[in-house]
Amino acid sequence: MITGDAAYIKKINRSLIISKIFENGMISRADLAKITGLNKATISVQAADLLAEDLIIETQQDHKNLGRRPIMLSINQQAGxxxxxxxxxxxxxxxxxxxxxxxxxxxxxxxxxxxxxxxxxxxxxxxxxxxxxxxxxxxxxxxxxxxxxxxxxxxxxxxxxxxxxxxxxxxxxxxxxxxxxxxxxxxxxxxxSFSERVYKHHQSENLLSLSLYSGIGLGIMVKGETLKGYHGYAGEIGHMIVVPDGIPCSCGNLGCWEQYASELSFLKKLSKQHNNLDFRYGDIQDLFLNQDPATCKQMEQFIKFLSIGINNIINLYNPEILVINSELLRIYPNAVSEIKTHLTSTVSHYCELLVSELGNRxxxxxxxxxxxxxxxxxxxxxxxxxxxxxx
Structure with missing residues (x-):
């Protein structure tokens, strides 16, 4: 049970009510009372405040039953x-x-x-x-x-x-x-990782989001909260060394993962192979569809190095959901199944591995x-x- 001064409790109740309105889209005062456990008087006072602040609006919902139509509360989309x-x-x-x-x-x-x-x-x-x-x-x-x-x-x-x-x-x-x-x-x-939790995987308490664009970053959600580390620097997984004395990285080390498994690294190598400095995702997709040997070989190496890092991440965090955010993988046929063929360790456990639907958004x-x-x-x-x- 939450205890404290009246202002603090009111703030907690307000947060809970707003969250439930978001979660349900439209909801009546009576249903708010049921799902929050707050009494009807508290709901009425809070709703009146939110209406006065233009943060929520009232809508009278159509229904076929006899009796008074319920008044629904929803977020005022145009408030800000x-x-x-x-x-x-x-x-x-x-x-x-x-x-x-x-x-x-x-x-x-x-x-x-x-x-x-x-x-x-x-x-x-x-x-x-x-x-x-x-x-x-x-x-x-x-x-x-x-x-x-x-x-x-x-x-x-x-x-x-x-x-x-x-x-x-x-x-x-x-x-x-x-x-x-x-x-x-x-x-x-x-x-x-926050967007995946908020927009797509509402119920996931332990979610990882791996971003592969100009570098490689890892967003870590544990018990619904972002894990940032002592200084806030957690998740710089792209600078994990996967090839000792390998390709120089701008961080100062040699052989960092993002030099082998980021989209930027892939595009640099592809551009060099094809003497084309202006590759776009549509061009790469055409190369995949046409089974271009050099591109397919490079993608095979990309998947191999990507899987090495993913295996390490799974062993470190044992995630419920691991989302890979990559436009390159979105256009590559069977990307997830190919990655999974490299995840053969009997000690690595995860529930779901997928490519983000949100992509570069x-x-x-x-x-x-x-x-x-x-x-x-x-x-x-x-x-x-x-x-x-x-x-």
Missing amino acids: FVLGIDLDKNSITFALANISGLPVQTDTIQLDTSDYAVILGLIAKKIKDYKQQCSHARYGLSGVVIGIHGIVNNDEMIYFVPQHGWHNKNLKDDLLTETGVNIYIENNANLC ACVMGACALAIKNFLEVSTICLSLNEGKVS
């Missing part, structure tokens, strides 16, 4: 908006979503520089544009979360971004000064979901990308 940003090596992706987690606009900026000041200016301008665009809503642009393909500590300081060569950057405060908007900084792999959608969670101050949240359905 959040912005998720994926800051990668060659691009910045922006996703604007309403506070039900449904994306309303997506934009991408291509990068040809790693200059911190230039990239800071680009992001600040876009945030200010979105802020103006959302000014009609009561809560406007309620929060911004940025996914970083690098090391972010528990104070949201960027410790190191290998692909850009950044060290000790305070992007959070720099953008707050420029825009006046609440900014949160998070590792992109953590956001990917996972980071920005996880960022949007985290911004909603922070804005509404809820402990858990379940969202859906289906219009008109929240859970």
Whole structure:
């Protein structure tokens, strides 16, 4: 039983009620009382507050039975908006979503520089544009979360971004000064795992998300919470050494896993083989479909090295679900079954291994979901990308 002062208990009850409204999409006061265990008076007071704040709306539901039609409560999608940003090596992706987690606009900026000041200016301008665009809503642009393909500590300081060569950057405060908007900084792999939990695997308590894009990152969800480690640096699995004295890595080591099993490493090798510096996923898919010998041989090696790391991860964490976030694997026939053929250890156990349905949207959608969670101050949240359905 939760005990404490009245204000604290009220906050806990509010969080619980909002979470259950999200989870059910639409729900009556009577059903809220049943599933939360709160009395009807508490539900009525909390609902009245949330209605006054425009965070929820009432809808009278049609039904065929005799008697009064039930009044349903749901999240007011237009009360405010959040912005998720994926800051990668060659691009910045922006996703604007309403506070039900449904994306309303997506934009991408291509990068040809790693200059911190230039990239800071680009992001600040876009945030200010979105802020103006959302000014009609009561809560406007309620929060911004940025996914970083690098090391972010528990104070949201960027410790190191290998692909850009950044060290000790305070992007959070720099953008707050420029825009006046609440900014949160998070590792992109953590956001990917959060998005898988929030949008796809609501009931999974132990979920891992492996991201294979410009590097390799691991997002770790244990008992529904992100595992970050002592400083916040947990999950930098791409710098696990798989080939002693192997290919030099920007981290300073030799033979890091991401030099053999990231999409960037695959594309570099493929480009060299085919003398083509502008390979796109559609081009690679055509090579797969045409059974191009060099490409198939390279993919065989990619799967082999990928499986070595996955085997290590499974032994370390014994996950319920391991989601691999990779556009390359999404277009490769039988990717999961080929990986599984390499996972032959009798001591490795997992329940489910799959390729992410969210794909390269996972980071920005996880960022949007985290911004909603922070804005509404809820402990858990379940969202859906289906219009008109929240859970």
